[in-house]
Amino acid sequence: MKIKSIKLHPFAGIQEKEVNLTDGLNLVLGPNEVGKSTIFHAIHHGLLTSSNLTSRDFDDKMDPFLPIGGDVIRVTLMIYKSDPDTCYEIRKTWRPGLRNGEATLIKPAGTEVNDEDNVQSIIESLIPASPSTVREVMMSRQSGLHEIMERMDQHSEVQQELSDVLRQNVMEAGGMSVDKFREKVESEFKTYFGKWDRDKNYPQKDSSGRDRGVQNPWQQGVGVVLEAWYQKANARKHYDKIISYEEQLDELNSQLEELNAELSEKEQEYSNLSPIQEELQQREVLESKLETIEEKFGRVKEIAKKWPVYEDKIENLTPELEELNEQLDDLAEEQQKAAKKSKIENLKQRVEKLSQLENRIKEARKDLEEAKEITEKDIAELRELKGTIRDLRTTIRASKLKLSVTALQDTEITVSNIDGEEASWEISKGEDLEVEKEGFVTLKTDTLQLTVKSSTDDLESVIEELEAKEEQLKGKLEKLEVKDFEDAVSDNKLYEDYKKRLNQATRQFKDELGDDEYEDLKTKLEEAGDVEGVRELGVIQEERDQLQEKRRELKNELDKMREALSTWKDEYDDDIDNLFSERADLTSSKKEIEGRLEELPDLPEQFDSVKAFNNYLGSLDGSIDDLKEQRGDLREELAELNGGAPQESSDEYEEVVNELTSNFERIKQKAESIAKVKEETTDILAGLEDETYQPLVESFTGWLGEMSDGRFQEVKQDGELPDAFLTPEQTALTFEKLSHGTKDLTALAWKLTASEYFLNDQSSLLVLDDPMVDMDPDRRKQAASALQKFAEEHQVLIFTCHPYYQDVLEVENLIELE
């Protein structure tokens, strides 16, 4: 949107003035307080402030522009989009008080709009951005341009709009709105995956966790995938039902078939068996009768046979019994004898034993009498003597004697020691002999005996004592009539043994005798006499037992026969002919019944009685009834099953299931491709969002570079506003750290950038208030060149009181105020 002219009539201090603007660069030049800001405000309010204000809004916004003494403010604007000859005329009037103003808009075609709201909305459709953005960016009047940065920072609406514009640039490249595409994908995703759990490949559970398969399907929000799944699953279910029906039908039919076969077999059997039932009944009665008769006949026959036999036997056996009794009496007598015999034999054995013992005593006594009586005491004495002699000899041996002999002629020398042990040598003439002995030595030749004794004082007495003792020992041994001590010991042992044997035999004899006298016993035995030939008690008892058993049997037999005979005689009046006549009667009845039985049918082989036959027939009848009942049940079941019979056969329906299954698979494949598109879209968009501000940064860097002579060519920017500026040395400076002049330059660059983006390729008006006021001449030049460039595409309106603007800018329309 651009302005062709603005007329103030009146507005603040200006009673009536029209200013015409051209495309390109317009400069309003005049000293302070000549109405530059009045024109600015008139444009601003003419475009953006409603004429329909509350009193308070009027006071806030418009009251300062009420001419002194006046009660009306009036602005008329001619604006156009691209062709200055096709203008919209806007007339606005404000008056103090509540909604006292009015507005009129005349469209290029001449249509007049008087409704304030409509007028304002038409104006808003003509301006390149929202009123707020236009106010803050395209028509900011603040003299310090750098303030724009802060102001934009504070006005989130402007930021948002800038952001939207940028996004739109990126997102709509390629002739398609990415947002729309995303919506489309989302909606397709929903259409396909409604109520479908992709992970489980199954319908989603509901909020209560219930399964929503075919038993309890979702009704609302079912997506294409689930719809196909339900179709498939329902078909499968139906198919299973058909299969189950067919299987049940097969099963029922085969059961029925089996049952029918069994039934007809049983019925056949029943019809074979039942006709003979009655006759078999008769047979049973006759057979039972016949059995009784045969029983009776058998008895009569037996009695007839036994009666005479028994009588004979009784007669024969009675003497036999008597004889047995006699034999038993004899045996009893023998038994008594046999009992005595054992006592006598005991006595005999005792006497024999005692006699043996008596002999042993005699023998022992004789041995003892014959033995040398060498007592223990004698042995002790001998032992003592021997000990003394040994001791004495030891004493004598303690004094050694050495004897040296030289033979003067050949001679025999015998040497003996104290013990009398002798040794002899033949010595030749001149030969020497040396003998060494203890205490005492005797040397004997043919011619002499030389005894040498130790000359120790008491040795003499020792030797004497020794000799005495030896004499004593010798005397003792002689007295005892033994050769030496060893014999004495041996004889003593013998003597002691005989003594011991005697004692032992005597004791045994006494023990055996007890309180009895030996002689009494012997007498008793002699008196008892001979029991030879009497048998053993056991043998007699055995024979007696046998005979008793025999007698018992015989007696039993006799008793039985007598009893039987007595019974029979009672029964048949003591006359055997009566018995014979009964036998004849029975024979004829038997024949008659047998005749009748022959005419009746036999009991079938498999039965052992008519009762079993009847039972079987009864159970056959019962199972026929049961089978019929079962058949009835099966038929009912069959009818019920057939009531719900499916219309299709499983073979036919299988095709439907297969088709719906592959249909489902196709749809799922399609759906998964949508999911893939969705996923990739999200991924790409995340990347694109990062790139949103790239064009803005590029444009800003472009303007800044142009005005800073390349000093700032890089800007760090992550959001709508730049964060830092990079110097060629790569120092990052934040906006606050820039010099005042640089800040203005930067702010101007930003304003151009922002405007450019809001305008978004539209050609429009940009209002600037003294943009170069704080710049040094060099920067002014650079700023001017940038402005000049911007004005090539847009309408630029600059307000200033500095004539040097004219020097640096190629002004197309100079409006000088005085």
Add this chain to the structure above:
Amino acid sequence: MKILHFADVHLGRGFSGYAEVSEELSEARYETLENLISKANEKQCDVIVIAGDLFERPRMNKADVERVIQILNRFERGPVLLLPGNHDYVTPESDLWRYVNDAKDDHVIVLGEKAPKSLGDYDLPATIYPAPCHSKHSSENEIGWIADVEKDSELINIGIAHGSVPGVAPDMNDEHYPMTQEELSDSGVDLWLLGHIHVPWPDNPGQKDRILYSGTPEPDTANCPHGGTALLVEIGESKEVYVQQLLTGKYRFENWDEHVTSKEELENLLQRAEQEESQEVVCRLTINGKLEEEACKSWHEEIFPKLREAFFYLKLDDSDLKRRITKEQVEEEFPQESFPDRLLSRFIENDQEEALQTAYELISEVQDEN
């Protein structure tokens, strides 16, 4: 003796997967049966053998059964031998076969028992050995009894059974009364007339072929890609056999698997489809390939609607028919680094064809909305 042998008519089949034409497909089977009976009369057949699955289900509504039986009653020249198959198996409780028995004339004979059936009453020198089905599935066939029966070699002994023969057609779980060729040969009959497999077997039966599958006279899926078959079997004095295959069906089921890359190929496809016979074809068309924008548009706006018209019924899977989208194309259409350029390029680079197609479509839609 001349026999018209067919099986697997599956009357009562609903074709629920062919919504718009299901009734016509269902109805065509009745028409075919009528044609078969007329053909039997016209060819002066002595007997008609229907080797199972005349009906689709063991439970049919009475009026339909009566309609079928009235058609069979129209055969004038001899007996119609009707074997229960595994779809229309017979049980003592079966309503279906009760309806059949109530409605049929005497010369329509239900082979519901495993017992020889002499055709002497019809002056035919033949005995029939049937193997009727008694349930939908069975791992054991019903022909075992036949080998044990003494046969009169003066007569023509014909076995009629319904089920699979391993090696001829798959029977995954061996649950369709499997009969080995050896069992069939050893059973002592002169000729086996079988049903169950919808494709005739052998392809060109010769003199020595004594085991014959007639195929279905009216195809019902693309698994039987023929025009519908029945067999005209002629047995000579010395039991020599001449078999002639008859084309009997109304509709054909065909699978078309097409790969196209250009509009020209699409047009060729259309040209192939636009034959007069196609009006009787149920076509399952699976088409794939990548097309230029123009061809793509032509497919959707022109070719496909025409194709649909060309066939009696068209089942289409064009999920793999794609627009050709190249890097160059994207670069030309969208400014570099613009969002569409980035998105599409990403899918091209990662070879994500499905996502690429979807993204392109969505972009076009958003552009069109502007």
